[in-house]
Amino acid sequence: xxxxxxxxxTREPRTAKSPTLSRAQIVRAALELLDAEGLDALSMRxxxxxxxxxxxxxxxxxxxxxxxxxxxxxxxxxxxxxxDVRETTWRNAASSFAYGIREALFRHPWVMSFIxxxxxxxxxxxxxxxxxxxxxxxxxxxxxDQDYAASTxxxxxxxxxxxxxxxxxxxxxxxxxxxxxxxAIQPALEKAAADYPELTARYREYxxxxxxxxxxxxxxxxxxxxxxxxxxxxxxxxxxPSSRVGSPAEDxxxxxx
Amino acid sequence: xxxxxxxxxTREPRTAKSPTLSRAQIVRAALELLDAEGLDALSMRxxxxxxxxxxxxxxxxxxxxxxxxxxxxxxxxxxxxxxDVRETTWRNAASSFAYGIREALFRHPWVMSFIxxxxxxxxxxxxxxxxxxxxxxxxxxxxxDQDYAASTxxxxxxxxxxxxxxxxxxxxxxxxxxxxxxxAIQPALEKAAADYPELTARYREYxxxxxxxxxxxxxxxxxxxxxxxxxxxxxxxxxxPSSRVGSPAEDxxxxxx
DNA sequence: GTTCGACTCGTACAGTGTTCGATTCCACTC
DNA sequence: GAGTGGAATCGAACACTGTACGAGTCGAAC
Numbered sequence: 001x002x003x004x005x006x007x008x009x010t011r012e013p014r015t016a017k018s019p020t021l022s023r024a025q026i027v028r029a030a031l032e033l034l035d036a037e038g039l040d041a042l043s044m045r046x047x048x049x050x051x052x053x054x055x056x057x058x059x060x061x062x063x064x065x066x067x068x069x070x071x072x073x074x075x076x077x078x079x080x081x082x083x084d085v086r087e088t089t090w091r092n093a094a095s096s097f098a099y100g101i102r103e104a105l106f107r108h109p110w111v112m113s114f115i116x117x118x119x120x121x122x123x124x125x126x127x128x129x130x131x132x133x134x135x136x137x138x139x140x141x142x143x144x145d146q147d148y149a150a151s152t153x154x155x156x157x158x159x160x161x162x163x164x165x166x167x168x169x170x171x172x173x174x175x176x177x178x179x180x181x182x183x184a185i186q187p188a189l190e191k192a193a194a195d196y197p198e199l200t201a202r203y204r205e206y207x208x209x210x211x212x213x214x215x216x217x218x219x220x221x222x223x224x225x226x227x228x229x230x231x232x233x234x235x236x237x238x239x240x241p242s243s244r245v246g247s248p249a250e251d252x253x254x255x256x257x
Numbered sequence: 258x259x260x261x262x263x264x265x266x267t268r269e270p271r272t273a274k275s276p277t278l279s280r281a282q283i284v285r286a287a288l289e290l291l292d293a294e295g296l297d298a299l300s301m302r303x304x305x306x307x308x309x310x311x312x313x314x315x316x317x318x319x320x321x322x323x324x325x326x327x328x329x330x331x332x333x334x335x336x337x338x339x340x341d342v343r344e345t346t347w348r349n350a351a352s353s354f355a356y357g358i359r360e361a362l363f364r365h366p367w368v369m370s371f372i373x374x375x376x377x378x379x380x381x382x383x384x385x386x387x388x389x390x391x392x393x394x395x396x397x398x399x400x401x402d403q404d405y406a407a408s409t410x411x412x413x414x415x416x417x418x419x420x421x422x423x424x425x426x427x428x429x430x431x432x433x434x435x436x437x438x439x440x441a442i443q444p445a446l447e448k449a450a451a452d453y454p455e456l457t458a459r460y461r462e463y464x465x466x467x468x469x470x471x472x473x474x475x476x477x478x479x480x481x482x483x484x485x486x487x488x489x490x491x492x493x494x495x496x497x498p499s500s501r502v503g504s505p506a507e508d509x510x511x512x513x514x
Numbered sequence: 515g516t517t518c519g520a521c522t523c524g525t526a527c528a529g530t531g532t533t534c535g536a537t538t539c540c541a542c543t544c
Numbered sequence: 545g546a547g548t549g550g551a552a553t554c555g556a557a558c559a560c561t562g563t564a565c566g567a568g569t570c571g572a573a574c
Contacts, residue, residue, distance in 0.1 A: 021552080045529085054554035057554060061552090113370060113374060121449050127452075130453040133456075147459075155412075156412055156413045158412075159416030170262070170376065192380060196384065198387065218401075226479075226482055229487075232482075232486070301563080302561080311523035313564090314522050314523060
């Protein structure tokens with residue numbers, strides 16, 4: 001059978017005999033380059049230069065740029081930490097996890113370009129998912145609902161943070177602070193919203209508000225929404241015997257896990 | 258004052274006198290290319306060829322590739338339709354909106370790479386946001402909560418759909434169907450999850466499940482979670498006078514809007 | 515008929531990811 | 545110590561990319 005799927009994680013890493021260049025080293029350098037100067041700054045030539053090696057030496061340790069990016073991506077997944085749920089409530093664990101991701105993404109804004117392009121099956125991503133699912137197991141979810149709950153939380157956090165990141169990148173590239181950029185963008189916004197007077201009014205109203213705190217409130221709002229929604233489902237499943245579809249693990253053996 | 262922010266929407270479009278090439282034409286061709294062959298297929302040379310014009314002719318109508326992409330992105334935003342909330346419940350409107358986005362994204366998988374990179378301030382994005390906010394206004398949200406609710410829903414939908422898209426792209430590039438790809442990916446997954454026996458068990462358990470319906474269930478799960486969460490907040494705000502922070506619009510004038 | 519602006523497009527440049535083959539270097543055996 | 549084989553490095557080259565520039569074409573207004 002032909003191998004239709006390939007990824008860094010499917011290949012055996014090269015055995016290192018005398019590694020003047022190592023995978024870890026390469027990944028670290030790439031990460032630094034990405035964090036410092038953004039996605040466009042990472043070219044194989046620049047990476048080679050930063051490592052003090054020839055441009056194409058990297059290709060012995062990594063099959064291609066995509067694989068390199070898979071590796072760096074998983075490195076970032078390694079920064080998504082979760083508390084041990086047995087030490088707090090699941091709401092606390094989930095909430096601090098969400099805030100942690102948000103901040104990790106702020107440190108590595110370029111990741112947003114890969115999430116949704118590259119499937120995350122690296123070891124760090126796996127560990128994170130494992131712990132997140134365990135959190136929802138402890139919360140009382142059963143069967144696939146554990147995965148669904150985890151995925152819902154992740155989806156929300158990624159989804160809200162994405163526009164925040166694009167905003168921040170724009171801001172930093174322009175060399176302004178948030179409120180200056182807000183002012184600079186206002187005419188374009190008003191022009192775009194010209195046909196929707198209620199939007200214009202709304203923008204005028206918010207102009208005095210600090211943009212960053214508004215974003216933070218936005219994040220918190222959605223997060224509590226989701227946690228409330230999850231909790232509601234938990235309570236709903238707890239009280240009635242539930243004639244729920246798609247949850248095959250209501251019998252004795254599988255539900256105990 | 259220097260212009261620190263630029264976008265297609267800030268520039269006046271060129272006045273067309275005898276347009277053998279038009280913006281609309283260019284955008285359509287780019288969209289077709291993107292839909293048919295993905296992000297990498299769109300190069301200015303290929304676009305020129307498809308249009309039957311010189312490679313650099315496009316640059317008279319569009320400042321650069323980024324602007325072109327902003328235009329195409331907004332075109333996709335134009336496909337995100339919302340029902341008139343006065344014809345159903347807000348839950349219905351929001352839910353069908355979410356499903357609509359999901360399907361539009363399936364038609365244009367490449368967009369995921371820009372959301373979170375390019376701020377969406379085109380006319381179609383504006384119209385969509387205007388209608389979405391109106392939906393939540395009708396639902397009973399007041400002040401910034403309307404925006405927060407809209408952004409929460411959008412964030413979730415984008416966030417869940419992203420991995421789905423990466424999955425589908427992978428699948429189509431490999432030329433397999435979902436379950437075949439699932440089988441092909443299994444060894445990599447098991448290897449990655451080797452240290453987490455509960456994950457392995459979980460994967461084994463789901464292997465028999467159809468991947469696509471699992472995804473659909475996942476989407477529905479999170480969506481009802483969010484709608485439940487929003488509804489809960491609505492009810493909470495309705496009954497008690499609420500000593501909520503960060504919502505400055507509890508007085509008479511602003512809250513009526 | 516001339517002029518001017520709208521519009522097109524060929525050429526060129528700097529840069530990209532990656533392939534290929536030659537080269538270096540080290541651990542090992544004889 | 546000489547020799548060998550594979551690990552690792554790297555320079556040159558290829559086929560691309562986005563875009564700046566300037567020369568060219570065309571249609572309408574004067």
